[in-house]
Amino acid sequence: MRATASATPTHTPVPKRSAFARTLPFWLLLPGLLIIAAIQLYPSLFTFYLSVQRIEPGTGRYVFRGLDNFARLLSTQQFQESLAHTVLFLGGYCAFTLACALGIALLLRQRVRLSPLYITLIFVPWVLSDVVAGVIWRLFVVPEYGLFSPFFANPDLFGGSRGISILTSPAAPSILGDLPFPPAPALIFLMLASAWKILPFTTLLILAALQTVPQEVLESGSIDGATGRQSFRYITLPLILPTLAVTLFNLTLGGINGVGMVFSLTGGGPGTATEVLSYLLYSIGFARLDFGLAAALSTLMSMLNLVLVVSTLRLTGVQED
């Protein structure tokens, strides 16, 4: 990683440069590289390494066990269940967030005089922490005294009495055999709360993309007789499609990795109904202290995320400069 100062313009009249000046880029890069290597790279690699090891009960030493951990993980019912929860959660979360964000962004693009004010107000939930957001939504549905508790506890609306709070009521019997569908009400509530938190960010991304759609194209479209809906379908949508895809990947990444709201809103419950993959990773690695299993799960999740990141890079086409 030897840096050559080829970018230095040749006409720069610097007759003699000290050793420090010549190696300046290296010294500038060093602190960042060291810290990232220590805090992100090494721990990740160590965890991947752990995923093919197992601690010997007697000696406490690591023994190479191949894909044993992965086999163990895939065979547990807990993993299969939480994978299903994650897929259900992600599907609902991404679809709901994207649809709402697109709608709000389209409203905001209409040259409203107050739109900076609206954007600012809409953006407030984004600066809250997951924990606080989770508590706020939890307070809506605490047994009996939550603002929405009577609504969700209404037997006419939600078929029979199913517990006092939406966070403790069990799921309806599954209609798809092994798949936990329909999901427990708590999972849907988690979806709503998470969508509320991320919606501002998604809206801002889509709005930024909408503003790059050239006004002239839309105008010439409407001179040629395109209705509002047609110009959205045939001009705007194709132009913002890459951004929508990037946004979708962003949402999926956040949805897979985020764990704070599960902690403060549902704690994985009722039962294991809201135990998504990231929460399962927490409970295996930090509560049950089964490092090998947790490392295997980590590796699987990282691989999934890697696919998402690489797809995003492809779509945005990160340029050379």
Add this chain to the structure above:
Amino acid sequence: MATTVKSLTPSPFHLPKRARSVLLNLALILVCMLMLFPVFSTLVLSFKQQSDVRSLPPRLFPCNTATDTFDLAACRFFGEGYERVFLAKPSPNALLGFQITGRIFSTYLPNTVLYAFATAFFVTIISAMSAYVYSRYRFRGRRALMIALLVLAGVPVLTMLLALQQTANGIRRIIPGYEERIFMIIVYVGLELPFAIWVVKGFFDTIPKELEEAALIDGCSRFGALVRVVAPLATPGLMSIFLLAFVNVWNEFIVNYLLMSKQNLRGAMYGVFDFIAQSLSSYNALAAACVLVMVPVIVVFLFTRRVFFRAMVEGAIKG
């Protein structure tokens, strides 16, 4: 101008300009109210007294009279919830005559302030140094390094924590009595850096090279050019990365929770999390705790929103 062109073509949704504008504004106001409602209701709840928290059926405003009609004059707002968070006890030695014994204020918030300021400071400086090199020099492996930064962003933070926790335990064993808060800050800096480097590089790319070259011709060193020319011009961008890192660390929970073995080194979000179990059914206190830890970031955001949006859009489009 779009509307004047549109009026040439008859549309089933054609509305006069004024009516269209009113409808748009109404729709946007509705959206804002929906988005802000959870925050607002928490604020109201935090000022209720316990008997109103437990009113059945639940009411948003504690403003009902004895005959159950809404009356502004009957509104009852109290600081009961906040008292439970602060737990102020009279103390003759303290500056104001009382001492705050609620752990959120006495322990967790000061920790968070320290972590957030220190992390934001170091992230800004280190990311500016790295980003300058990525923006101005061409060298072999540069692109690979930049991509590697993004790829690392895809590894779940819990994955790193599995190993980092063991590291933390190891250091604690080897060096008894070392300052764990330093480790915490280094971890935060490491977690925030990759994204920050990308964003700051984007800002540096927009600063014309000619300005620096002029400084170099005038005898300024390369390092001097970075400190005296580029960094001042990029101040708004650097500020945005400072604020972003600050808010991220302020809001962070899981890393802090899992790496700090001692409770009194944990941050405000742990305080709120801990409070969930402590304040069973005294929901006004829980709401007050939420308000107290979220108000600082909301205020910071409202005063610096432009700076925020710049970093967000810059970072999101690039990465």
